[in-house]
Amino acid sequence: MPASSINDFHPIASAQPDDYLPHLGLSTLNTDFQAQFNDVKFVCTGGSSGRMSEYAKLFSALANVPSSGNLCNRTDRFVMYKTGPVLWVNHGIGMPSLSILLCELFKLLRLACCTDVQFIRVGTCGGVDVKPGTVIISEGVVNAALEKNKFVQWIQGKQVKRDALLDAQMGNDLFSIAVGLNLPAERGLTLSTDDFYEGQMRLDGAFCDYGNEEKLAFLGHLIQIGVKNIEMESTCFAAMIHRAKYSAAICCVVLVNRMEMDTLMLREFHAEFEKRPFEIVSRYILNKISSSNSDFV
């Protein structure tokens, strides 16, 4: 097998007269990718469609740049908004959903001849001995087997392990911005699981074969290996973006400290917490744009 590369990008399909991104509802027949997307430099993504739509509106107001409507066409799988050089796209819940989105975004960026694109996951998570409201800027990722910086795929019935690496400079820059904004922020490893309840040792799912002691022992082990937060996408996110030769960072706000509780309650301060990763990421993007002397702001 040759080394994988986005540059070896689907040699067979590219011989077809059209190319189709089915889960975005876009194709070369209905979209001029280069005209519409060539200026994209940042892709921001998180699970929820409503949160991404809200972030796009906030960024549009903050940067004084118009926001597109939802660019996904004839599909309800994902939503995507464009504000100048920034795409805001939701990825749904979990790595399988995220992997489809990333594949089709990589094809989009390739069809649009975009260069030097940075991806940021702007999400929510559970904290491991970290207070709700704290923003975790990931230093690395840990998979469900507790391996560092590895993502597991199954191809042709066989396991394939990929390096899952984040961009250290992006992480450092995001953390400095958080500190400058006086937002509670920490750096550390992020555990990604395929399951919200048992995979994260919650006690309040439909099934529970373990008790509070085993839960606390598991969380204690996570603390020992440097894990600060738990969510469901980061190993796939880091691996696919690294493999595609783009840069990736992950910036998630803690909604619950798992040492104290499991259940995410409906609370009004969630809305304020969920703005914190946006505040950091939008400031990062605006700094980058102004330092590159872009004419869009």
Add this chain to the structure above:
Amino acid sequence: MPASSINDFHPIASAQPDDYLPHLGLSTLNTDFQAQFNDVKFVCTGGSSGRMSEYAKLFSALANVPSSGNLCNRTDRFVMYKTGPVLWVNHGIGMPSLSILLCELFKLLRLACCTDVQFIRVGTCGGVDVKPGTVIISEGVVNAALEKNKFVQWIQGKQVKRDALLDAQMGNDLFSIAVGLNLPAERGLTLSTDDFYEGQMRLDGAFCDYGNEEKLAFLGHLIQIGVKNIEMESTCFAAMIHRAKYSAAICCVVLVNRMEMDTLMLREFHAEFEKRPFEIVSRYILNKISSSNSDFV
């Protein structure tokens, strides 16, 4: 570890004054589960929110029973409609998303004291040497490691394998109905992967380390072991519902024959194809209701 059972259902959380289903946006504080859901006998689920909403409308008209609005509250993670004894809920893409939905639905059914509930996945899939438009009623499921009727979870950093078993009678009944309706239908095994592109050996994703020959060899092996279709949820669906002691069937329409092509094109006949699993499942539900002398129709 004790044997898992829905009856051992979160002993710790149940000591709390309220119970919360965060991804459905429902809690014992805002919902009288027994009053609202006690009559539920069927849960129909598929990936797309728009398709589930459409199915609820169609069933409402067909059975002459009102449909609720979207019952998910203050969340955009899932949508849920109720038409008499039938819930129509979308599960998003992939097993992690589905696992959250099922956990919270099991809690909902438990809080509502529902009994004898049947779950049907009403989805879309790729066919393996099967023509587009054919409906596959699954006889069993195959995981990404090509093991039959097993679902793999990771708990506490360790792999746990669960039995993933479907209800044979439900499958037989659905197949008989399909034949009676003159719809093209087949029975066989369903392969579930965590990945739409490489995991299913598509050649038109962003990455491709294999060629057409390897793809056809893989699909040929699937045919040999009895696989008729490929999608991204069935092993988790079968395992979790079996573990919760409910009954499960899977009824998916083929959108593309993977022996011939990979890309799902935007085609008008998709809408017609996507109604076929609904036609079968709605007829199944109406037969069940009339044979149980329910007074709702």
